[in-house]
Amino acid sequence: MRGVAKACALAGVSVCALLGSSTTARAIGDNDSQAPSSSKGSGDRSGSTLTASATATHIKVTQIGGGASGRSAKPLAPVDPNWRPPACWYEPVAAPQGLKDAVDRLKKGGDLVPVTPTLSWGEELMVDHYEKGKAESGSGDGYTNYNLGKDGRFWRGVINKNRENDPESAVCERTLFWQNAGTLPDDKHAPTPDVLAAYAYGRINVPSTRVELKPAAKSTVNAPTWVWLDKGTFKEVRVRAELADAGVWAQTMAKPVALHLDPGTEEAKTLPASGNCGINDDGSIGTPYTKGDAGKTPPCGITYLRASNGQPYKLKASITWQISWEGSGGAKGDLPDGTFETAQDMTVQEIQAVNR
Known part of the structure; x- marks a missing residue:
C-alpha cells in the first residue's frame, strides 16, 4: 500500500488524503445503466454518482429459498472456529466515463477520488495517471484519457463490513486498475465464485x-x-x-x-x-x-x-x-x-x- 507521505510527495500541488475504512467518501461516478444496484446499506446512487464507503459493494445478495426473516432470523455460526469469510476482494467500480466524470468534479473543487479502500488521490495524480498515461510507482503504467471507448471497467478493493477492523482487510490495496470486460483479475482476491459463496454464507x-x-x-x-x-x-x-x-x-x-x-x-x-x-x-x-x-x-x-x-x-x-x-x-x-x-x-x- 502506498503511504500517505509518499502519495502526497508525488502529488506536488495536488491534495491527497488517507481515508479510514469506515469513513464515507464520494466514490467514482458510474454512467452504466446496466450496473447492478448495491446491496442494502452499501451506498446510494444519485444520477451518475455513487456515494459509498470503503465497505460498499455491488454484490447483490438474494435469499431464494427457505430461511427466515425478522426476529426469528438468526445467522449461522461455522463449526470450524478458524473459518472466516473473505476480508476483502476486488470488484469493478467505474466505467471509463464514470472515472472521467469523477476527475472533472475534482477539478472543480469536488472530493478526492478513492483509488484503494483507504487511499484517495488529488487532481494532479489522477490526471497524470488516468488521463495523461503517466506511470506511478506501485501503480503500473498509466492510462490514456481514462480508457474512453474501451470495453471494460476500473476496479478497486472492497472491504467486508463484518471484518473492516481485521488486519487482513488491508491486503486489497492495489491502486484503481483496469480490467477488460468479461475477465477477472489475476489476483487471489478476485471475486471468484468461491469468494461470493463465502460472502453469501454470512447472509444465511x-x-x-x-x-x-x-x-x-x-x-x-x-x-x-x-x-x-x-x-x-x-x-x-x-x-x-x-x-x-x-x-x-x-x-x-x-x-x-x-x-x-x-x-x-x-x-x-x-x-x-x-x-x-x-x-x-x-x-x-x-x-x-x-x-x-x-x-x-x-x-x-x-x-x-x-x-x-x-x-x-x-x-x-x-x-x-x-x-x-x-x-x-x-x-x-x-x-x-x-x-x-x-x-x-x-x-x-x-x-x-x-x-x-
Whole structure:
C-alpha cells in the first residue's frame, strides 16, 4: 500500500488524503445503466454518482429459498472456529466515463477520488495517471484519457463490513486498475465464485425455532423426555450472491442434517447416546410424544438421572446445517458446517411419574 507521505510527495500541488475504512467518501461516478444496484446499506446512487464507503459493494445478495426473516432470523455460526469469510476482494467500480466524470468534479473543487479502500488521490495524480498515461510507482503504467471507448471497467478493493477492523482487510490495496470486460483479475482476491459463496454464507438466516418437549419444561428423574420438531420446520436455505458487472455468481445452500442435544448436566443420558438426532425424510426430527408412549424409548430425547434441585438445567439444542455451493462456470464446493443453538430451562423432580 502506498503511504500517505509518499502519495502526497508525488502529488506536488495536488491534495491527497488517507481515508479510514469506515469513513464515507464520494466514490467514482458510474454512467452504466446496466450496473447492478448495491446491496442494502452499501451506498446510494444519485444520477451518475455513487456515494459509498470503503465497505460498499455491488454484490447483490438474494435469499431464494427457505430461511427466515425478522426476529426469528438468526445467522449461522461455522463449526470450524478458524473459518472466516473473505476480508476483502476486488470488484469493478467505474466505467471509463464514470472515472472521467469523477476527475472533472475534482477539478472543480469536488472530493478526492478513492483509488484503494483507504487511499484517495488529488487532481494532479489522477490526471497524470488516468488521463495523461503517466506511470506511478506501485501503480503500473498509466492510462490514456481514462480508457474512453474501451470495453471494460476500473476496479478497486472492497472491504467486508463484518471484518473492516481485521488486519487482513488491508491486503486489497492495489491502486484503481483496469480490467477488460468479461475477465477477472489475476489476483487471489478476485471475486471468484468461491469468494461470493463465502460472502453469501454470512447472509444465511435460519429460523430460531425451539424444540418441542414432553414433558414441556418439567421432567422426572429416570423418565425420558421426548424431543422433536415437526416436519417442515427446517428447510434448505438458498442464498445467491451475484456481481453482475463481473459476470460472476454463486449460490450457497444450507441443508439441515442433525439436531444435537446437550442436557446441561453430566447426570443425564441422551437418546441416541451421541446426542445427535437425524433429520427424517419428511423434514421432521424425532417423533412427537403421543398418549400411550409412556415407558417407550424416544428416538430423540433425554433421560435425566438427578433432580435439578431448584436450579433448572439448561437444555441446549443445536441444529447442524451442511453448507455447499455452486457458481458460474460450473464451479462448486463445500463450506464448513454451520450451527444455531437455542437453550431452554428444564426442571427435573425426584418423584417418579408416567407421562400422560
